[in-house]
Amino acid sequence: MQNIRKQYPGVLALSDVNFDLRAGEVHCLLGENGAGKSTLMKVLSGAIKKDSGVILIDGNEVDFHSPADSQKAGIGMIYQDFKLVPELSVAENILLGNEPTKGKSPFVDYKKMNDIARASLAQLGEEISPTAIISSLSVAKRQIVEIAKALSKKVRIIAMDEPSAALTENELKNLFAVIKKLKQDGVGIIYISHRLEEIFEIGDRLTVLRDGKFIHSCNVAESDRRSLVGWMVGRELEQEYPKIELKRGEEILRIENLNAGILKDINLNVYRGEILGFSGLVGAGRSELARIIFGADRKESGSIYLEGKEIYPKSPREAIDLGIGLLTEDRNKYGLIMQMNVRENISLSNLHDVVKGLFINRSKENSVADKFTNDLRIKTPSIEQEVKNLSGGNRQKVVLARWLFTKSKLLIFDEPTVGIDVGVKYEIYNLINQLAKDGIGVIVISSDLPELLGISDRVAVMCEGKLTGVLSRSEATQEKIMTLATGGNLETAHG
Amino acid sequence: MVEQLPRSKKIKTIIGEFGITIALLAEIALFSSLSPYFFTADNILNVTLQTSITAIIAAGMTFVIITAGIDLSVGAMVAFSGVIATSVLKLDLPFSISFPLALLAGLAVGIFSGSLAGLFVTRFNITPFIVTLSLMTIWRGSSYMYTDGRPIWGFPEEFSFLGSGRVFGIPIPTIIMICVYIVAYTILKHTKFGRYVYAVGGNKEAARLAGINVNRTLLSVYIISGVLSAISGILLASRMNSGQPNAGLMYEMDVIAAVVVGSTSLFGGRGTIVGTFLGAMLIGILRNGLNLLNVGSYVQMVVLGVVILFAVLLDQMRMK
Ligand SMILES: Nc1ncnc2c1ncn2[C@@H]1O[C@H](COP(=O)(O)OP(=O)(O)OP(=O)(O)O)[C@@H](O)[C@H]1O
Ligand SMILES: [Mg+2]
Numbered sequence: 001m002q003n004i005r006k007q008y009p010g011v012l013a014l015s016d017v018n019f020d021l022r023a024g025e026v027h028c029l030l031g032e033n034g035a036g037k038s039t040l041m042k043v044l045s046g047a048i049k050k051d052s053g054v055i056l057i058d059g060n061e062v063d064f065h066s067p068a069d070s071q072k073a074g075i076g077m078i079y080q081d082f083k084l085v086p087e088l089s090v091a092e093n094i095l096l097g098n099e100p101t102k103g104k105s106p107f108v109d110y111k112k113m114n115d116i117a118r119a120s121l122a123q124l125g126e127e128i129s130p131t132a133i134i135s136s137l138s139v140a141k142r143q144i145v146e147i148a149k150a151l152s153k154k155v156r157i158i159a160m161d162e163p164s165a166a167l168t169e170n171e172l173k174n175l176f177a178v179i180k181k182l183k184q185d186g187v188g189i190i191y192i193s194h195r196l197e198e199i200f201e202i203g204d205r206l207t208v209l210r211d212g213k214f215i216h217s218c219n220v221a222e223s224d225r226r227s228l229v230g231w232m233v234g235r236e237l238e239q240e241y242p243k244i245e246l247k248r249g250e251e252i253l254r255i256e257n258l259n260a261g262i263l264k265d266i267n268l269n270v271y272r273g274e275i276l277g278f279s280g281l282v283g284a285g286r287s288e289l290a291r292i293i294f295g296a297d298r299k300e301s302g303s304i305y306l307e308g309k310e311i312y313p314k315s316p317r318e319a320i321d322l323g324i325g326l327l328t329e330d331r332n333k334y335g336l337i338m339q340m341n342v343r344e345n346i347s348l349s350n351l352h353d354v355v356k357g358l359f360i361n362r363s364k365e366n367s368v369a370d371k372f373t374n375d376l377r378i379k380t381p382s383i384e385q386e387v388k389n390l391s392g393g394n395r396q397k398v399v400l401a402r403w404l405f406t407k408s409k410l411l412i413f414d415e416p417t418v419g420i421d422v423g424v425k426y427e428i429y430n431l432i433n434q435l436a437k438d439g440i441g442v443i444v445i446s447s448d449l450p451e452l453l454g455i456s457d458r459v460a461v462m463c464e465g466k467l468t469g470v471l472s473r474s475e476a477t478q479e480k481i482m483t484l485a486t487g488g489n490l491e492t493a494h495g
Numbered sequence: 496m497v498e499q500l501p502r503s504k505k506i507k508t509i510i511g512e513f514g515i516t517i518a519l520l521a522e523i524a525l526f527s528s529l530s531p532y533f534f535t536a537d538n539i540l541n542v543t544l545q546t547s548i549t550a551i552i553a554a555g556m557t558f559v560i561i562t563a564g565i566d567l568s569v570g571a572m573v574a575f576s577g578v579i580a581t582s583v584l585k586l587d588l589p590f591s592i593s594f595p596l597a598l599l600a601g602l603a604v605g606i607f608s609g610s611l612a613g614l615f616v617t618r619f620n621i622t623p624f625i626v627t628l629s630l631m632t633i634w635r636g637s638s639y640m641y642t643d644g645r646p647i648w649g650f651p652e653e654f655s656f657l658g659s660g661r662v663f664g665i666p667i668p669t670i671i672m673i674c675v676y677i678v679a680y681t682i683l684k685h686t687k688f689g690r691y692v693y694a695v696g697g698n699k700e701a702a703r704l705a706g707i708n709v710n711r712t713l714l715s716v717y718i719i720s721g722v723l724s725a726i727s728g729i730l731l732a733s734r735m736n737s738g739q740p741n742a743g744l745m746y747e748m749d750v751i752a753a754v755v756v757g758s759t760s761l762f763g764g765r766g767t768i769v770g771t772f773l774g775a776m777l778i779g780i781l782r783n784g785l786n787l788l789n790v791g792s793y794v795q796m797v798v799l800g801v802v803i804l805f806a807v808l809l810d811q812m813r814m815k
Contacts, residue, residue, distance in 0.1 A: 319706075
């Protein structure tokens with residue numbers, strides 16, 4: 001790809017970017033949120049039109065007008081925002097546009113279709129039923145389907161835009177195994193991720209973009225974490241996890257014998273001024289627990305106490321009024337109103353605070369939106385930009401801003417740093433620290449273990465709906481957490 | 496990062512942004528050149544009077560469509576509220592009592608219908624299309640049953656003032672329409688509720704998780720639509736000086752056309768009151784102009800369809 005340029009209204013997303021990929025290599029594409037990584041990939045797949053520049057494959061210029069064109073040329077793509085049809089089954093999605101038919105008849109051969117789907121899921125070590133409907137699956141499962149979909153076709157080049165964002169360790173291992181196999185088959189792989197340790201594990205070469213410009217390209221072996229961060233952010237970052245000493249206050253949340261769906265007999269305390277990390281594999285029930293505390297789902301039995309008083313939140317509104325906030329996973333489906341702009345999305349849960357009499361006070365609302373856009377460094381031409389035009393990470397920051405603005409007593413963050421670049425992650429950790437310091441109870445659910453260990457005062461671990469252990473900061477290690485998360489017993493494992 | 500747009504894109508954006516306004520101005524210019532009477536104060540007031548009935552309903556429909564819903568029952572509601580109100584006028588009561596009673600009865604019917612629609616859409620989770628389609632035939636049928644298929648008339652003359660009277664030369668329906676649009680604009684643009692309407696239409700589940708009472712918002716928009724249809728029904732009955740069970744036939748089509756031409760998205764989450772007003776005027780002026788030029792009603796239907804298609808096409812340019 002040479003001199004690729006793409007202009008959006010008000011934003012120059014790519015300015016004369018060069019990128020090359022060799023057969024059988026993993027080329028990592030790095031950069032801050034809004035750097036233009038996804039845009040570059042969409043240009044490659046023909047999903048969007050470039051303004052200028054050329055794309056060469058095997059030295060021949062190609063010009064794709066649609067993703068269908070690029071697919072024919074052997075380019076597979078895993079998009080950052082899933083492109084799955086929610087109402088269709090897993091198998092129907094994986095084989096969308098490539099449905100096997102019975103002989104030469106026009107009828108779809110569902111048995112064959114399910115078999116193919118099962119096989120490509122099995123490569124990823126997953127046992128998702130091919131007949132399950134997409135909308136019933138968790139984000140992680142959907143991500144896996146998205147990957148399986150790209151793998152079900154014969155590809156020479158495959159671009160993965162943050163495939164690991166929603167995955168936990170185990171699934172990530174499987175993904176890497178698949179990538180290694182693809183490499184041996186001579187497939188060229190473009191890999192985008194904000195988790196730097198992955199780059200060192202799987203990458204051969206890397207290219208860094210910043211503000212739509214090409215910054216640096218080299219072999220992964222010739223770089224280290226520090227230099228990477230430097231190229232991405234344009235300045236040095238001292239440490240990744242700022243941790244401050246916090247003074248644990250009185251209890252803010254207590255859960256007793258809670259049962260609901262897969263959740264079995266949960267007992268838990270959360271204190272003011274502490275950061276409680278939540279670890280577990282996908283499907284362990286962490287998000288389910290969060291949704292129940294937040295009133296989005298109902299519990300079957302058990303009690304929840306906020307500041308010692310039993311509460312019965314029946315809707316998110318009631319929970320918010322009680323002082324509980326939840327940053328949901330899957331910002332696109334459960335977080336943002338895509339047609340609304342940045343300002344409206346930030347103030348949505350707390351319009352109360354920007355209303356004067358009957359009416360919304362625009363200047364107040366503007367100043368709130370401006371403040372958060374600056375604090376979180378949300379990259380947008382203005383607060384009037386519709387969030388659907390923001391890059392993935394910047395969208396996440398918008399939802400984050402919404403919850404920071406609600407001024408809750410208890411904030412639950414479900415995967416708060418998914419898809420966020422290192423520089424901003426650091427700022428988010430600072431913000432979370434500050435919240436805890438101000439006496440707010442903070443729960444952080446994260447599949448990123450180093451992150452959890454880096455920021456939590458205690459780490460709670462769940463496995464298949466049960467709370468298997470709570471470790472203090474000094475006790476917690478990756479191994480112990482993994483043991484608890486897979487249902488193992490610490491005593492036997494270490495005794 | 497922020498750069499000037501290329502010139503061609505800029506022009507495209509402008510056409511898109513002011514698409515309806517441009518179409519409206521073109522239309523006015525065209526008819527003014529073809530008919531000397533068209534651009535006179537008299538005729539302009541006449542157009543606003545003729546359009547007011549559907550325009551008032553369209554304001555309510557805008558709320559509904561922004562939530563990704565639809566209200567097909569509006570035309571039937573015009574008839575039903577009209578016959579109910581006029582039948583109250585026929586009671587053996589002094590006009591000073593029967594008049595407010597008639598208004599209340601008409602509006603109550605609108606509130607009731609809207610609540611019913613809202614209830615079925617929220618509690619029983621039935622799609623708005625089906626719910627309001629059923630209500631449409633229910634109210635139409637009820638109007639015929641209630642009147643035995645005959646118009647209601649022979650009530651005090653004074654009632655016709657509402658639909659045919661003028662204040663400072665401006666028709667009362669026009670004044671009511673302007674008031675409705677000012678209030679609707681303010682609600683949609685400047686209140687919490689208005690913001691919630693957009694949020695629910697944009698992403699229902701995300702709106703719920705952001706703490707919005709989705710059911711209450713949906714219930715409210717159907718009530719708004721019901722009430723505005725009832726107001727139109729009363730105005731129309733007053734203008735015709737009778738309660739007609741077949742009044743407002745096919746109004747839902749004109750109303751939805753006005754809203755869509757005004758660039759509100761049928762998928763929800765987008766739309767403006769100003770757009771709807773311009774859309775309603777575009778269609779109203781077209782009707783008026785074609786009438787002045789003595790174009791037959793069959794041809795009018797075809798022209799109207801073509802204009803709606805092009806207006807929406809123009810709007811698409813903005814999205815691209
Ligand atoms: N449809 C669009 N309209 C306007 N601007 C857009 C549109 N899509 C992307 N942009 C802008 O282009 C820039 C690059 O976006 P892109 O999605 O490529 O970033 P990214 O590097 O993938 O970031 P992230 O790590 O957050 O996913 C951003 O500033 C974004 O706001
Ligand atoms: Mg991206």
